Amino acid sequence: MPIFIFDSTILDKLEDKNDRRVTFIADQLAGLDKFFRERGGALRVYFGRPADIFRRLFSENTIAAVFCNEDYEPYARERDTEIAKLAAALSSRFVAVKDHVIFSPAEVVKDDGSPYQVFTPYSRRWIEKFSAYLPVIALELPRGEFMPAPPNLRLLSLADIGFMRNPAEFPAAKIDESLIANYDKTRDLPALAGTSRLGMHLRFGTISVRYLALRAYELNHKYLAELIWREFYQMILWFFPQTVSRPFREAYAKLKFPGSRSDFEIWCRGETGYPLVDAGMHELTETGFMHNRVRMVAASFLTKHLLCDWRWGERFFARHLNDFELASNVGGWQWCAGIGADAAPYFRIFNPSEQQKKFDPQGDYVARWNGRADDLFGTPMDTTPEEVRAQGSRQRPEMVPMIDHRFARERCLKFFSAVRP
Numbered sequence: 001m002p003i004f005i006f007d008s009t010i011l012d013k014l015e016d017k018n019d020r021r022v023t024f025i026a027d028q029l030a031g032l033d034k035f036f037r038e039r040g041g042a043l044r045v046y047f048g049r050p051a052d053i054f055r056r057l058f059s060e061n062t063i064a065a066v067f068c069n070e071d072y073e074p075y076a077r078e079r080d081t082e083i084a085k086l087a088a089a090l091s092s093r094f095v096a097v098k099d100h101v102i103f104s105p106a107e108v109v110k111d112d113g114s115p116y117q118v119f120t121p122y123s124r125r126w127i128e129k130f131s132a133y134l135p136v137i138a139l140e141l142p143r144g145e146f147m148p149a150p151p152n153l154r155l156l157s158l159a160d161i162g163f164m165r166n167p168a169e170f171p172a173a174k175i176d177e178s179l180i181a182n183y184d185k186t187r188d189l190p191a192l193a194g195t196s197r198l199g200m201h202l203r204f205g206t207i208s209v210r211y212l213a214l215r216a217y218e219l220n221h222k223y224l225a226e227l228i229w230r231e232f233y234q235m236i237l238w239f240f241p242q243t244v245s246r247p248f249r250e251a252y253a254k255l256k257f258p259g260s261r262s263d264f265e266i267w268c269r270g271e272t273g274y275p276l277v278d279a280g281m282h283e284l285t286e287t288g289f290m291h292n293r294v295r296m297v298a299a300s301f302l303t304k305h306l307l308c309d310w311r312w313g314e315r316f317f318a319r320h321l322n323d324f325e326l327a328s329n330v331g332g333w334q335w336c337a338g339i340g341a342d343a344a345p346y347f348r349i350f351n352p353s354e355q356q357k358k359f360d361p362q363g364d365y366v367a368r369w370n371g372r373a374d375d376l377f378g379t380p381m382d383t384t385p386e387e388v389r390a391q392g393s394r395q396r397p398e399m400v401p402m403i404d405h406r407f408a409r410e411r412c413l414k415f416f417s418a419v420r421p
């Protein structure tokens, strides 16, 4: 009896009632339901608090066992523990199986059982284990019969759960082998479709990470390394759940980021005057995606140039990213702010204009998301709004950089060095 629960604890917190991800999930459920109906079953979809739904299911059915996938996020761990207790009280088994990752957090640890805190040795151990694991990868579909669906059973619609359909288009759950084979050459150029766009499918479990990792192992280890980063962050969140809101490096917990809410809002609107940062923010809010290189530059700009609290940026990304995943988002933000596990040190401060020259040399990416190609490479600090407007760009007057890079750099060094661990 396959079921899916739209968890009201999660949905109630979503600010946008036309959230792209909820539309994506609803569409995926319709596909799953079709799959089950062709095999004599049907998907039952519920809306509410999972523990309440399970209480009802237990009272209406005889349930020998509950199966679900392991989920390593702090909220999910609490939720699953509660349901496991409910099941145990009724002599039912609760079986959580690994699906989201190749190796669950506790499977790749140091010899003494403690967690890795640095990526390279973690990834070495991960690959060692993966090489031994390869022969046993096999796809097995569940066997047995489905419980027949009641004749009037229908899927809950978006309207039933208080949401609207978002017209966004989503990438297909398809592995492009030639893209993966060339990934190391194309991955850093945001103007190209040079990354796989599979983040959303990995996040929601609509593509098999085992199959993908196997192909990556054969085609391109650079791509495999990204999948390992994903598991590294899952592992960090599992062993250090406090990092959801505290720096991994405890010494930095003392930092009080002085950046203002109004500067943060300028960043959110993509009006910083640094074209690469602004283009990224427009790509994010308009599509739910932002290229990884640009995520790094935008996050670094917010935390290091504007000295805004990394948690503000993390929450903004959480709201908009289609592939939002707590572990990778927190990990990515702490990496950029220089306060995380194996993070970019605080004194390595991206120069957004230099990053643009290097990774978007033709200006195609910034032109696509900011409007005109002549927005290239920022404008000098002393450009007046009138001069800027005279250049005829759609983005003026905000294109005047909101802060001078050299000034911001010095300020950042001073700020962070005060608490250097």
Ligand SMILES: Cc1cc2nc3c(=O)[nH]c(=O)nc-3n(C[C@H](O)[C@H](O)[C@H](O)COP(=O)(O)OP(=O)(O)OC[C@H]3O[C@@H](n4cnc5c(N)ncnc54)[C@H](O)[C@@H]3O)c2cc1C
Pocket: 187, 195, 196, 197, 198, 199, 200, 202, 203, 226, 227, 229, 230, 231, 233, 290, 291, 292, 293, 295, 296, 299, 317, 321, 323, 324, 325, 326, 328, 329, 330, 332, 333, 336
């Ligand atoms: C500030 C910041 C926030 C981020 N937030 C998220 C997030 O919420 N969810 C998320 O999945 N990724 C996040 N990332 C990592 C990365 O940017 C995205 O995974 C990637 O851009 C997704 O695009 P893609 O599917 O085309 O990735 P590809 O480049 O094709 O990579 C393949 C897959 O590997 C994984 N991956 C790639 N890079 C990373 C990385 N640095 N860390 C962890 N996993 C990685 C993803 O699952 C990705 O789909 C963040 C990075 C930064 C700097």
